[in-house]
Amino acid sequence: MASEDKKPKAACFDGEAARSLVKELRGTFDAGKTKSYEWRVLQLKSLLKLTKDHEDDIIDALRSDLSKPVLEAFVSEIAMLKSSCEFTLKQLKRWMVPEKVKTSITTFPSSAEIVSEPLGIVLVISAWNYPFLLSLDPVIGAIAAGNAVVLKPSEIAPATSSLLAKLLGEYMDSSAVKVIEGAVPETSALLAQKWDKIFYTGNGKVGSIVLAAAAKHLTPVSLELGGKCPVIVDSNINLIITARRIIAGKWGMNNGQACISADHIITTKDFAPKLIDALKVELVKFYGNDPLASEDLSRIVSSNHFARVTKLLDDDKVSGKIVHGGQKDQSNLKIAPTILLDVPEDSLIMNEEIFGPLLPIVTVDNLEDSFNIINSGEKPLAAYLFTNNKKLKESFVRNVSAGGLLINDVALHITNPYLPFGGVGESGIGSYHGRFSFDTFTHKKAVLYRSFTGDASARYPPYTPGKLRLLDALLSGNILGVIRALLSW
């Protein structure tokens, strides 16, 4: 991605700088600073304070980077981050306690536990569309798990990037929590280093690059990617609420620029006209008759992405299928909510993640056909179904594979901290949120304690048939066999 908004920097962050950054953080980590409960809590509380103290600055930065409406900025980024922080603070002590586990006859007598240990120094690479949330939410997990962390915010959201650098520098322990701003060169310099964990949010192409760089050092990686999140719409629904929730989950999510926003709709040929009408009515209620002038829609983030999205409409066979919207304002990087009906299957818009305000509707004869359509493509980060039909819900959950599924709404499942948030297949590796964030930055160390009592001499050479019989009986829990073997010892 070209960084048309790249700030001029005084000194270049190169390989040497990256090496020395990693060295410094390793020193901090090895000295044990980040491991104490007190340190983790202090950092998390500082993050919370930073968010509260600078709510207006954050909202301003998001408006600058994305023209994000105030309510969206607050609800989808600030409130989400605060909630994640508070949930973690409440649960952390419990998560840090070693988990006692059962033992087996093979190690009797013994006791066993799983100890949660920080991985060490972690790299978090963030995205541009929810630049505040997607930067700090993984950082919460990294800190909660006791790691030192470097955050590389997206250069495509430069106001948020420099605000993060400034605020984390002021509020956090900068010997263990650092922000490195930059674009491809800086990210490459960081990726060349050995990290104990890399957490990346973004697209699949770069995800592959991150995974390959990590593979060199055997570094475990989380990839939060995207996909074409489909919305299946049955006729057995509350149409108005469905229409509203689809709009909220498409244009109400950074104007479609979200990894879990509704990418396209699949519904029956019969129902499509009703759905389109309902969407049109609600769209006017939400954004007025001139949506390009509405303050309640994010703009397209950059001219590169504006070009990318408009290119999807370039094809006559596609633009001819527009049933609503289609207006553009290039100077302000705005595209109106646009609905298309039955574009060709092989068109670009049906094969790339749209990540913008265009909503194609695909029609089928039977709704169950939609499951095969979805499963024949790359697995998306989320899939949605609107229906009151219990059997259809069950079939959907059983048959459709995606990172996560949500019935009768769009996107909202990510606000539940008890559900893992992550992809599968091309939509990603690993998950986070709630306890899953803690776990993803943690090594689960197995520990077994034995004593010197109960030493089984059958274990030791010289191996005899008698010992073998005894062990065979012991290991298969065959008490009679054990007795017989002991008697003929």
Next chain:
Amino acid sequence: MASEDKKPKAACFDGEAARSLVKELRGTFDAGKTKSYEWRVLQLKSLLKLTKDHEDDIIDALRSDLSKPVLEAFVSEIAMLKSSCEFTLKQLKRWMVPEKVKTSITTFPSSAEIVSEPLGIVLVISAWNYPFLLSLDPVIGAIAAGNAVVLKPSEIAPATSSLLAKLLGEYMDSSLRKWKSGKHRIGSAAAKHLTPVSLELGGKCPVIVDSNINLIITARRIIAGKWGMNNGQACISADHIITTKDFAPKLIDALKVELVKFYGNDPLASEDLSRIVSSNHFARVTKLLDDDKVSGKIVHGGQKDQSNLKIAPTILLDVPEDSLIMNEEIFGPLLPIVTVDNLEDSFNIINSGEKPLAAYLFTNNKKLKESFVRNVSAGGLLINDVALHITNPYLPFGGVGESGIGSYHGRFSFDTFTHKKAVLYRSFTGDASARYPPYTPGKLRLLKALLSGNILGVIRALLGW
């Protein structure tokens, strides 16, 4: 690794063959065959039956590949595999049930669950040192989780490899289980396809020995965890010992006494020791002794029999820190002892190197145990024994850092081959119109109050609407 034991093949398994193999398996998986509980149980029971019916063949193959003693072959591979299979069969139904989870106020009213879903088609690449166990144990996990699986056994254990090919072909659903012997290349293939990977690797597993111990039992357990484990050729076997300068002589004496009890005065003739697997590895291990500064530190053993690929249990004392033997995973019957002034120094020594798959401590000192568990990072830790922790199916078995990514055994095997799919169910009741544009300051106030659980704020906002 060179495969000096490579079998000639009738046809070469090339890219075209691989593509077509994957296509066939995807077809089977997509048709839903592997997903049912019944199918998974049938396959697992077949694996169990295969192991029971052919115990002697398996033991023979392990003897052929590794000269593995019968008792070791039985206890460390066959019994482990049966136990893993039985544990999985017992628990599988429970593991397959979706896990209900709590919901939050933000989605009220709603219900939520995590559904365990097979990933699809998986590739298991196995090792040569426990070729039966390390091939089939991951396969158990893959099948239990509902996947189709390809097993690539190690060509360095060819008898076991072809036995596996034959038996799995006879006992298992072969529309889903294919295997190919031969060389393979693990490149950045996984990265290209965004495929999640588990890596079970190794490391230099250290054994810290305190003076406050039962010396005889300690010596026996160290021997069992070194030479009793495929003659040191195991990822979790004791690589080297760290103990105090004062205690080292006592430990060495105890080890010598027990070694003679176990393997006699001519260990090269003992039937209770595996051989070195191949001439390549024999050369690799003997090279570690090539250095005078190293071979001069041998305090026990050192005998070799190249024609039979045998090396006697060998103990070394205080070899130079920068020698090859102290910097590479030994994976053989050489046991260096490193001495320190204070035992606590050993923690730093371990942590300054690559994280091993396992680390061991022998002590009765409670504080030392606590400090060890708190400070030493490894895949897993075991106090007062060696290697045994892997027999507990309730503990995850895997590495950290250079010793690996991911873990398995017990439920962790099922989980590692599973996608944990988040599912949230909502209804059409309780629709919050504050969510929708046009965004007004009133809506913002209401949402702020709702999201911070501020009841008074909610009331105020609703009143000032």
